[in-house]
Amino acid sequence: MLSESSAAVVTATLPAVQAHGEAITGRFYQRMFDAHPELLDVFNRGNQATGQQKAALAAAVVAYAEHLTGDGRVPWGPILDRIAHKHASLGITATQYTIVGRHLLAAVGEVLGDAVTAEVAAAWDEVYWLLACELIAREARLYTLAGVAEDGAVWRDWRVVARTRETADVVSFTLVPADGAPAPAFTPGQYVSVAVDLDGGRGQQIRQYSLSGRPGAPDWRITVKRVRGAGDAPDGMVSTYLHERVAAGDTLRLSPPFGEVSALGDGGPLLLVSAGIGLTPALSALEHLAATEPEREVVLVHADRTPSAHARREELPRLQERLPNLSVRLWYEDATDGELAGLKAEVAEGLVDPARIPLSPGARVHLCGPVPFMSLVRGGLLRRGVPPERIAYEVFGPGMLRD
Ligand SMILES: Cc1cc2nc3c(=O)[nH]c(=O)nc-3n(C[C@H](O)[C@H](O)[C@H](O)COP(=O)(O)OP(=O)(O)OC[C@H]3O[C@@H](n4cnc5c(N)ncnc54)[C@H](O)[C@@H]3O)c2cc1C
Ligand code: HEM
Structure with a gap:
């Protein structure tokens, strides 16, 4: 006081x-x-x-x-x-x-x-x-x-066991602890910090990446979008480094998983809404539910520029097989460049319309994407009567949404 x-x-x-x-x-x-x-x-x-x-x-x-x-x-x-x-x-x-x-x-x-x-x-x-x-x-x-022995001593070496190109601008890294210990548990929605030493003696930089794989798997996965410069703004430092410099066999310094926002809801109907690279917490949640609660009612809403910019979308048909109550609704600004065999989804063209997002009574919502996108969707869901405490969200940067 x-x-x-x-x-x-x-x-x-x-x-x-x-x-x-x-x-x-x-x-x-x-x-x-x-x-x-x-x-x-x-x-x-x-x-x-x-x-x-x-x-x-x-x-x-x-x-x-x-x-x-x-x-x-x-x-x-x-x-x-x-x-x-x-x-x-x-x-x-x-x-x-x-x-x-x-x-x-x-x-x-x-x-x-x-x-x-x-x-x-x-x-x-x-x-x-x-x-x-x-x-x-x-x-x-x-x-x-988190089992951090000494105040602040969070860094541990992880070995990159695979690097997977997902789209022109997105790469996933599969990682295991370099000392052979098991990968720690985490909750979908949590992230790790990644510390890299930039080229040319520019020092260290740290960024957060949501864990995009299944908790309990022997390895961790992060999925990184390359941030490209535009106008006077330069290319992103760490995402460019990860894309250009890091390959299978390399070592990265990672923190334990942290993050207070769960993408799993509370056991009832779950609505996962993402845009662009904001799909990483939702992918982890879907992998986890497919392994632990396959009957769960889940709606996945995802917005992206085009189908080919939509990272890891080829995983969705397999997830639908494992999650019989998963329905998928996609919004692409330009939907012309390709269908995905085996995916049962409603596809719309243009920007996401919050009034058309399927909403089950009592659903818990998890949002992740650019701030204007999340503000739009959250505002729309609040107007449709979803209580604010049922809407969790993750900002991929500093700060929180403002009402
Ligand atoms: C909790 C959390 C989870 C996240 N999860 C993911 C994830 O799963 N996947 C993912 O890809 N990202 C994720 N992010 C985002 C990620 O942490 C980084 O912010 C992202 O990779 C960009 O980092 P960067 O170093 O490449 O860009 P930065 O170098 O940090 O640049 C960021 C922006 O600032 C602009 N900028 C930099 N300097 C200037 C300047 N001098 N003038 C004008 N503009 C400038 C750049 O052009 C760029 O647009 C997450 C973030 C958080 C907080
Ligand atoms: C009372 C004291 C402090 C307050 C109120 C505070 C507040 C904040 C806030 C609001 C953020 C952004 C969180 C987000 O991502 O939304 C943040 C991030 C951060 N804080 Fe603090 N902080 C404090 C002390 C410290 C100290 C002691 C350090 C250590 C030097 C520190 C280092 C950082 C760093 C490195 C970040 C991330 C920066 C970034 O991503 O741009 N903070 N802090």
């Missing part, structure tokens, strides 16, 4: 912090990377360049301050879970919170200037450490559950 005196100060200064949130976090990152250049290897440089990470950090700090002062409109628990899982997958340590705290609070002082009296600084220091302690505690628990 925030002390009473600090609560009053935080309430009074929250509008200013909120208004300057991204300026503060922008300044924070500059200061922190100047003092600790080694952290450039931990943070995602793409998200730094696009500003997505500073927006997510500012939004989280403001939402937490609102939560503490009783003005919170957004449920706080899911935000905390999301951050803790992401941090754990990156091997963030308790000691690093001191560095972040020092530079974040100094950045508040720099941006807000004289408005930051000693009293204001002390109140925001209290907010920061309450939040930090909650995160550190959750992360410590996640490390213990």
Whole structure:
């Protein structure tokens, strides 16, 4: 709990912090990377360049301050879970919170200037450490559950046993632990962090990839879309590296599985809705259900540019044989380039229409795809009466959907 005196100060200064949130976090990152250049290897440089990470950090700090002062409109628990899982997958340590705290609070002082009296600084220091302690505690628990022996020591070598080209822009990697240990268990929807050393001494970068194979299999699978540059935006660093440099026989550094979003629902009807490379959690869920609950009622809705851009679609007929209550509905922007033998699916042309998504009473929903796609589908399902707590979703980047 925030002390009473600090609560009053935080309430009074929250509008200013909120208004300057991204300026503060922008300044924070500059200061922190100047003092600790080694952290450039931990943070995602793409998200730094696009500003997505500073927006997510500012939004989280403001939402937490609102939560503490009783003005919170957004449920706080899911935000905390999301951050803790992401941090754990990156091997963030308790000691690093001191560095972040020092530079974040100094950045508040720099941006807000004289408005930051000693009293204001002390109140925001209290907010920061309450939040930090909650995160550190959750992360410590996640490390213990994942069998991580030492705080933050998440990295383990995995050997690439197969590399499979799925489409022009998508490749899957099949991986086994390099030390011969069994692959750890995971829940469909969970992801791993992958750390790579970029060419030309550009340092390390870490990205998350959802596990796209069956939990319990002797190997893990990740399915990676190559992010191509457009206009001034460069090619994606890690996806390009994985596509161009990594082959069967190579070794990759992976974290244990983390992620708070399950793609399995609660045992009743399940609606899996994906677009583009967002199909990876759904594929893992379908593989798992085919092995464990083949009678489950499942609707798979997938949207893609064309049938040939739709990765791993040739696996769907076999999954339908194993899941008799699986129905498939596909939306392609351009559906002309080919049918798939053996697939029983309704195929429509154009963008997905949430009003036409089949909806069983009581269905649990899992969404994954670009943010505008998920916002559209979630909004449509909410309007059709699906309660928000029945709709789980995974953003393939920092932050969460906004209502
Ligand atoms: C939980 C989770 C699960 C995920 N699962 C998957 C998955 O299963 N499969 C998958 O393929 N991906 C997945 N992702 C996405 C993945 O982690 C990466 O974000 C993706 O591969 C792109 O990484 P990159 O290094 O190639 O691109 P980055 O280098 O990070 O670039 C990202 C974007 O930023 C732009 N950018 C970079 N620098 C600049 C600049 N200076 N100016 C303007 N724009 C710039 C790039 O052009 C690009 O569009 C997942 C993400 C999360 C968070
Ligand atoms: C109270 C303190 C902190 C808060 C509120 C916070 C908040 C966040 C948020 C909101 C995200 C985005 C989560 C998402 O993917 O949606 C994030 C990611 C991240 N955080 Fe923190 N964080 C804190 C401390 C730290 C510390 C101590 C470190 C270690 C140096 C750290 C490193 C990272 C990294 C590397 C990412 C991923 C960056 C990216 O993908 O762009 N954070 N954090």
